[in-house]
Amino acid sequence: MKNTLDxxxxxxxxxxVHRAGMPGLFAxxxxxxxxxxxxxxxxxVATGxxxxxxxxxxxxxxTKTFTAAAVLQQVESGRIGLDTPIARYLPTLVPGERGEAITVRMLLDHTSGLAEYLPCAYPSLKAYPDLAHTGPQSLDDHRFTRFDPVELIGMGVAAPAVGAPGGTPGVYSNTNYLLLVELLEHVTGTAAEQYITRNVIERAGLRDTALPAGPHVEGPHSLLYEAWFGMIDPPRDYSVYDMSWVGPSASLVSTVSDVNRFYGMLLAGEVISPASxxxxxxxxxxxxxxxxxIDYGLGLHPMPGAGTTGGGAFWGHGGTVWGGGALAMTRADGRRQMAVAVNLQRWNRLDASGRPQPHPIDDALARLYRVAMYG
Known part of the structure; x- marks a missing residue:
């Protein structure tokens, strides 16, 4: 067989990428x-x-792709309707006419109009740093805070809407996926973490993937360095962190091998049905x-700039936490795949208008993606 990987x-x-300023990365x-x-x-960086x-x-x-897959499994079983209003399941969390207008599909594809509860979008919600109003100190203040997902959802629902239900463009919001977590628990009668573990993670045969209950990453892992646009200098480690601020919408721990295996099986119709x-x-x-x-589906989206090949577009998702990031791409035919993990986030400093300035890491990562996906 011809070796297509250089x-x-x-x-x-x-x-x-490392020479451009990334402390560490693997793929x-x-x-x-x-x-x-x-x-x-x-x-x-201290010990080398x-x-x-x-x-x-x-x-x-x-994580959102895993949560979406779990929801679609319940759609297949008939317990959830994709185009059923969320109020039919969770009337107290999204009450009134709004709950009747927002469907499960709108939560999955971020067209619900529900606002992000994080203060990056709404400065009045000061649980976390906001560029104009707070500062990176709140990252330390909340390292071990245990957030209540229902309270976080309440913040997002109470904030001004970012659009009409079903309107486009939608606006990406973690509030949508915390609601989907509550929906899963409502229809399955079990904790969403347990359901996703049993029916998505274990179904895909992922041995090093978990939704941890505590603030620690079990097993060999890197420290995670947050720069917060140069406001934390030198960048500080946040690898020990209570992830209840996002729950099963962004708290997954995995490996690049497991991530590739998951997306390969997903696109092969082995996690959910081909119709789903x-x-x-x-x-x-x-x-x-x-x-x-960007174009966004139900917890999955085509990669911007990835283009198409003989096997079709690349599908996947990216993710960031305090100090860490990852990106996964899989070609539609499942043959070519890439998963990359980095241990520094928000490395770009801001200009006078608050926009991130270009950094050599950006170009180096783009070159890595091109080599990985096209050879």
Whole structure:
């Protein structure tokens, strides 16, 4: 079989990201049966402990694809209707006419009009740093805070709407996925973490993936360095953190190998049915947290700028937490895959208008993605 993975080019591209300023990163690229794994840099800047490609990592909103898959399984069973109003299930959480107008599908594809509860979108919600109003100190203040998801949902529901239910472009909001978590618990009678573990994680045969209950990442992992746009200098480690501020919408711990395995099985119709996958891939325009308009499906979206190949578009998701980030892409035919994890976040400093300035890491990551997905 012809080797379509250029290991030397992949190694060099990974090293270039490290040299551009990333403390450490690791990745896995697959092309059919061929697999490349690589790592560059350090997991601990103080000790020089190196990163390795098998490390566990907080993958942020990649979790949303897992949660969406769990919801679609319940759609298949008839317990949830994709186009049923959320008020039919959770009338107290989204009351009145609004609850009757917002459907499960609108929560999944971020067209509900419900606001983000995090203060990055609404400065009056000061649980976390806001560029104009608070500061990075609140990251330390809430390192071990246990948030109540119903209270967080209440913040998002009470905040001014960001659009009409079903209107486009939608606006990306964690409030939507916390509601989906509550919906799962309502219809299954079990904790969403347990349901997702049993029916998505274990169904896909993922051995190093979990929704941790506590603030620690179990097993070998990197420290996670948050720069908060240069306001934390040097960047500070937030690898120990209570993730109840996002719950099963962004709290997953996984490995690059497990992430690739999951998306490969998902796109092969082995986690949800082919009919459900077709629903998942119906996209609408959504404004991301970075302010870009992207096409977004049901917890899954085509990768911007990835283009198409003979196997079709690339599908996947990205995710960030305090100090950590990950990105996963899988070609529609399931053959070519990439998962990358990084241990620094918000490395861009801001200009006078508050916009992130270009950084060499951005270009180096873009080159890595091109080498990984196109060779």
């Amino acid at each position: 290991s030397a080019a992949l190694d060099a591209a990974l090293e270039d 896995e690229v697959r092309d059919g049966e061929q697999v490349w794994r690589g790592a560059a840099g350090v997991a601990d 402990r190196p990163v390795t490609a098998d490390m566990r990592h907080r993958v942020g909103s990649i 996958l077709e629903q998942m891939q119906r996209t609408v325009p959504v404004v991301s947290q970075e302010g870009r308009t």
